[in-house]
Amino acid sequence: MAATTNDPLAALATHALGFVRDGDVVGLGSGRAAGAFVHALAARVRAGLKVHGVPTSEETARLARELGIDLVGLEADIALTVDGADEVDGKLNLIKGHGGALVRERIVAAASERQVILITSDKLVEVLGGRGPLPVEVLPFAVPFCRRRLEDLGLKPTMRMQEERPFVTDNFNVIFDCAVGPIGDPAGLERAIRAIAGVIDTGLFLGTADRVVVADGDTIRELVRKRR
Structure with missing residues (x-):
C-alpha cells in the first residue's frame, strides 16, 4: 500500500502514472478520476515523457489538447486505458456511464491491452446496482x-x-x-x-478491468483480476 495525499483523486492519478511507459498510447477515460489522471499525465509530458492519448469523450479530448497531450485515433495500438467507475464489485465488474461516455469508454477499453480503473473506496460494493442507477x-x-x-x-x-x-x-x-x-x-x-x-x-462493464486502484483513507491499494 502507498500513502495518499489529501486529494485522493490526485493520489490515484499519480499512482496510475506508474503503469505508463515512454512511447505508450494511452486510453484517456472520462469523469473526475480520469480527468485527474489526464492532468498528471500532462505534467509528465511537459517533463519529457512521450505518449499519445486516445480520448473516450469530447470533454476529455478538449482537456487533453488544452494540456498539450498529443491525440490519436483507434488505428493505434493502445497499451492501457486509465478510467474511473461508478461501482466496482468483488469480481472487478463495473457500472460506468454516469458521465455519459459509456459507449466510447467501452470501445477504447476493448481496444486496449489493459484497463486500469481508479476509484475511491466508497465506489466498492458487494453487489452492483445498489449504489445508483x-x-x-x-x-x-x-x-x-x-x-x-x-x-x-x-x-x-x-x-x-x-x-x-x-x-x-x-x-x-x-x-x-x-x-x-x-x-x-x-x-x-x-x-x-x-x-x-x-x-x-x-453501463455494465463485465470482465473489462484488469486492475482497480483504490484510494482508501490515507492509503492506495490495488485489486487485480484473477485470470483463469
Missing part, C-alpha cells in the same frame, strides 16, 4: 419502445436531463438512468438489455 444509452427514435421494454425487465428508466432537455451523448443518443437495485445476475441483465432493439449500450 444503471445507465442505458438508446437511439432517440427508439425511446418509447426502449422505455417499455426496460420496464418489462423490471427496471425503472428515467430520461437523463440537462438544462431541462434530454442529455445528448457524444454519439447523439440519449440515456435512461435505470433504477435496478442489487443485480443478482449482471451478465443475464446485460444480455436482456442488449437484446432490446434500439439499445446502443449499457
